[in-house]
Amino acid sequence: MLIGIDLGTTNSAVAIWRDGLAELVPNALGERLTPSAVSIDRQRQTWVGAAALDRMANHPDDTATSFKRLMGTDKLTRLGGQDYRAEDLSALVLMALRDDVVRHTGVLPTQAVITVPAYFNDRQRKATRRAGQIAGLDVRRLINEPTAAALAFGLQDKEDREPFLVFDLGGGTFDVSVVEKFEGIVEVRGSAGDNRLGGDDFNAALAALMQPRIDPAGALAKLPEARRRALLFRAAEQSRRQLTTVAQADFVVTFDDTRLEAPVTAEDFEQACGPIIRRLRDPVVRALRDCAIDAAGLSAIVLVGGATRMPLVRRAIARMFGRFPDSSVHPDHAVAQGAAIQAGLLARDNALDEVRITDVCPFTLGVDTIERDAHGGLHHGVFSPIIERNTPVPVSRVNFYQTVADNQKKLQFNIYQGEAREVSGNIQLGSITIPVPPRPAGEIHAEVRFSYDSSGLLEVDVVLPDTGVTRNLVIVDEEDRPDRTEIEGRRAALARLKFHPRESAENVAAMARAERCYEDFLGEERAMISAWIAEFKGALESQDPRRIADAKAMLIGNLDEIERIGPLG
């Protein structure tokens, strides 16, 4: 069974195509969004989702969030005394989503369509594929997030549209795509983005603004860094959400027996986020320029991603485009829905008329060359593009190069992906060497052909027309080869973790939330929460399902009450 998964920085979701609809699958807590958070303690007990997020405040050293930003790197996260790569943590989230589908449909899914930011580079994409494999899912296709949203947008709409712009501001990544839909074709005209821009950055800016205000004495600086960061981050997240609806919110940090707070206004927030808002402009301009489309000629601006709910962002978008954005898609669900549609297309579901998706290559691909500068010296490491960015894929392009020295023995082409003029600023994908016959400089020409297909596979062919010698290279990640042992090893390592049984998921989440609230409040409230926790624990020990359900309902009710009222005084 094919499922569509939105693996996001802050939240993930899974959807299936059923009965002519893209349907999001609820998780064990009944929510359609599962936070991308993982917590593992020293006893290898694992929490995934909302419970893990709640544990962030109390156990920052055992909890990881926003690990999507580490995909494609070798950075390790230490949880509960063990090191995990970003792929492992993503695999845990994927496994939880898969279990949700089993619960919901009774069928175990074996294949998936996973979304990635359009601006994810080669390494990051391969890491996502590996995460799927570790989770036991065959990744049939990786689809770009804006394209998925475009699929979900106006699906019912059979009319042709002028190109529209998808503005996807997620938790950690920002993507812009200009898409055109007509006659059952979804055509991406151009993509641009920023892999380091998202809702998290707004939180960081707010935290940086408020930290000196709430804590002039510097008490926070004495805490260990992980804890301090987690506390500030969560406070920023809460304040930010509040500022979505009200003009002034409280920025509150509670730890040990101290409580630091200060008010923050929407204007303060907007000013602090000025530089971030400015950064939103660049990818939009780049995408439009590459497509040769005027902003005035767009038919709609489609907002995707939770961060686009912020009035700050909406105002900026309105300013940029001179109009109000479209709100017919659900910003949190659109990407998962699009992934489900793609899954349905792959499964050839009859309810879907044939829809063809054509995408573009978001990065420039080329090789490094040597240039002669004005003084006659040689300048190494100059990037020579072969496939310009935003060319429709599949694409095949050729460029010609020649030798630079006499009697050169070989030509070595290093293949790079990126936008910088010097290859030192780009990412190297591979290298190909071809021997050349000895001749004076400039007499030997080589023809280099890049072929990039829609699944993101790059093939390089080098031909020397003089001798007829050819060399071929397919850019395959070493770890991408069917290295069963490696994947099996990671899977086995994750299988050793202890998971809570699904039935107790709600209880676990309730307990995690209660413990977090305990930390959040002081004095009287803290004592009250402590009593509630003790009661709940007693009910759990009794192992009486009725009693447990009642105790849980009461606990949740109490927590809702106390969180709604907010701290007294």
Place this chain on the structure above:
Amino acid sequence: MSRRRPPWSVLGLDAGADAGAIRKAYATRLKAIDPDADPAGFARLREAREAALRLARRAAKPDEPVPEAEVEAASVGVWPYAAPDFDAGAASGDAALTVNVLQPGTGSAPAPAMIFAQARSAAPAVTPIVDPFAAVIARRANAAPAPTIASYPQPRERLHALLLGNGEGDEAALDEADLVAAQDCLRLILRDAVQADLARHDAIEEWVADLLAEAWPRSAPLLATAADSFRWEAEAGKLGERPAIAFLNARRKGYRFQEAVLDPKHIYHKAWLELQRPGRKDLLSRLRTTRSDVDKLLTGIRRNFPELENHLDPDRVASWQAPARFRIGLRKGWWVFVLLSAAVRLAISLSQPDAAPPAQLSPQALLVQQQQQGRAEQAALAAAFGPGHDRTWLEQRQPELAQVIQSNVRLQTEAGNPDAKVARIASDLVRQRLFEARDAVKGDLLERIMRLRLAEMKVAQRTGPADCRAFVQTALLDPGKAALPDALRRREQVLAVELAEAGKLTPIERRTPRSATVPGRLVSEVLDVTHLSIERVGAAMQHKASDADNCAVTTALLQATLAYGGKEREAILRTL
């Protein structure tokens, strides 16, 4: 190569179809192919669609220019778009934003501003031309502008006038008042841009970039503000970097480098200061910095920030870059050599004393000496060959040997050595020749020579391993340690006479080392006699063991070989 089909035929349409039909045709055709399997076909289809749409657009609106997303670079001084005036509320931001922007310190970092103002005030009195690059860069103090800004009705025109007002050639720096006015204008323009939509923002950005680039270096103080607002540094080094912005980014990099290199801890700091000193390279220059540092600094500056070279003194740069001049001309070199060698030769000859002429003896002394020599010679020959053999006899048979003995005798007597010693030297010499003759003789003579050798070897062995070794190598016996018994001496003499008669006492130029394989029987005999281990015997046979071992083994082997009857006998004997 097939001719490019016109777009209409690729799409299967009639010429002049409209956009909708083009899209439909493209869609149908796209669904019919698999792009991954046929990328060339897909590319053709795509191109055809683009071309067809372009044609359709042009056909639909022949008079209007094709809309371009790329904003044309604004011509100087003219606002490209009929944008509403600043005062008319184009910037429809809320009041909060307006207030914020007008407050000091918004968004502008104190930059390499005031370069020129400083230059003016601190310029050395000598330079008649105010060269904006002449002064050392100084950081501007954080002087905040006045809280109230006079509102400029036309900030862009004003800014343009300030920067480029007096024509293109005005490179003088902005003075205080002008600078403040320019910065205020720029701030207003930037605020407008921030609140504008994409197209307008783009237009303003291009206009500002072009203006700053054109008014360079007068516009330098404004660069940082504009660059931070538009985030030009993010575009630095990218493929799509626009030319004006690339220029401004490079200038900014130059400033940064200039500030960095003034820090004493910078690696090229010393080289930088050195190159700024006026005049050519002097003796102290070498102490201040090295040639490689200077070279690296200059390469870096020339490649990345060429304008910084204006800060350096050209004479000094040239003198540092000149190649080392130590090439003396060839002709001069030759004469120098000749003179030098002559001088050396002269010096040597002067320092050497002349060889003293031989002292003249009186005739009587000469006679005595001659008699003495004759007597000594007689004794020597008798010692070597036995009595009854004189020089005449030897001269007839071995003239060369006679000559050698005679000259030896003469030397020894002149040196005043007693006759006995002379005789001994002669007999040693003869003995050497005798043993050397074993290479040239065979049969019975060889036998007798080797037996004599063995006997003498034993004598030598008795005195000690060192003497034994000396005997084996040189055939010399130290009389102080071991005197040859008379019987042996007689045998030696008889043998010498025989060899002299046979003319075998000739000197050998060079004795090539001989080697022979020793049969196991002999080896076992040697082992029995010497009671040494096989390793030591083996080493000794190669003369690699200790003297005692070598001696013992050689002696034993010689003895065994003489008793041996095999075919290797002669070969082995010759090696011993």
